[in-house]
Amino acid sequence: DQQVKQNSPSLSVQEGRISILNCDYTNSMFDYFLWYKKYPAEGPTFLISISSIKDKNEDGRFTVFLNKSAKHLSLHIVPSQPGDSAVYFCAASLLETSGSRLTFGEGTQLTVNP
Amino acid sequence: ETGVTQTPRHLVMGMTNKKSLKCEQHLGHNAMYWYKQSAKKPLELMFVYSLEERVENNSVPSRFSPECPNSSHLFLHLHTLQPEDSALYLCASSQNPDAYEQYFGPGTRLTVT
Numbered sequence: 104d105q106q107v108k109q110n111s112p113s114l115s116v117q118e119g120r121i122s123i124l125n126c127d128y129t130n131s132m133f134d135y136f137l138w139y140k141k142y143p144a145e146g147p148t149f150l151i152s153i154s155s156i157k158d159k160n161e162d163g164r165f166t167v168f169l170n171k172s173a174k175h176l177s178l179h180i181v182p183s184q185p186g187d188s189a190v191y192f193c194a195a196s197l198l199e200t201s202g203s204r205l206t207f208g209e210g211t212q213l214t215v216n217p
Numbered sequence: 218e219t220g221v222t223q224t225p226r227h228l229v230m231g232m233t234n235k236k237s238l239k240c241e242q243h244l245g246h247n248a249m250y251w252y253k254q255s256a257k258k259p260l261e262l263m264f265v266y267s268l269e270e271r272v273e274n275n276s277v278p279s280r281f282s283p284e285c286p287n288s289s290h291l292f293l294h295l296h297t298l299q300p301e302d303s304a305l306y307l308c309a310s311s312q313n314p315d316a317y318e319q320y321f322g323p324g325t326r327l328t329v330t
Contacts, residue, residue: 105259135317146221146307146321147260192260201272202248202314207260 106130107195109208117216122180124211126193129174133195137205138167138178141190150191151178183215220244221322223308229328230298238293238325240308248314249291251283252307254324260307266291267314298329 107128116122124138134155139147153160153167153176160167166179180187193208220243230236242249251263265273266285280302282294291308305326309319 107259137317139321144226144323146223146309146323148321149318152317196317198315202265202267203311203317204262204265204273205260205317205319209257209259 104129106133107193107206107208109191109193109211111211112209113212113214115214115216116183118185119182122178122183122187122213122215124178124180124191124193124213126176126178126208127174128176128195130195130197130206131171131174133197133206135196135203136167136169136176137194137196138165139192139194139207140187141192141210147192180213183213185215185217188213188215221308221310221320223306223322223325225325226323227326227328229330230295231330232298232300234298235294235296237295238306238308238327240291240293240322242289242291242308242310242320242322244310244312244320246310246312246320247288248311248316249285249288250309250311250319251291251293252309254305254307256304264293265314272314295327298327300329303327303329 137152138150141147169176190210194205249266252260264283269285284292305324307324308322311319
């Protein structure tokens with residue numbers, strides 16, 4: 104069973120508008136959540152994260168919201184820029200005896216149109 | 218530049234070949250990971266190394282054999298692969314095994330013919 108799901112494979116927005124990417128999870132033991140961005144022919148790069156004890160974290164144009172009761176997190180990008188066009192992965196961390204383990208969603212392709 | 222490099226970037230191999238993927242991290246990290254990303258699927262964790270010791274093998278077939286000679290280098294030795302093993306193989310590192318943030322290399326695009 105997939106514990107982290109991104110139900111939208113793609114999203115298209117106009118430059119300057121808000122992009123909202125969504126992620127749902129099932130395991131209430133996840134203690135940290137991350138968003139990664141991936142350009143073609145490159146590896147995923149870390150974008151922003153949030154601890155499970157918080158409900159919001161902001162870094163410039165990027166804000167992540169966590170709703171623990173709904174087991175849902177979202178990434179807001181405002182204003183969106185063409186350079187934001189990439190695949191965005193949601194990841195959730197679970198601390199096990201041998202260390203933290205990340206579980207990834209399938210990714211959402213964001214296209215920001217000029 | 219994330220500080221994690223992978224070679225080769227592309228590899229085509231037959232099912233009877235033996236090849237190796239190489240990963241090197243220049244970040245002074247103590248944990249390294251191999252992930253597999255198949256088309257339209259999430260990243261799947263394959264192996265975890267902490268200070269050169271394998272701490273996790275996520276039910277990966279024995280035709281994939283990892284090696285970690287030191288904390289900066291990680292290899293994935295491949296032999297008698299199947300066409301369904303064609304995927305993007307990503308290496309990552311983290312400061313220590315408990316760290317949340319992992320830093321990824323660009324990946325090796327593997328095609329098994």
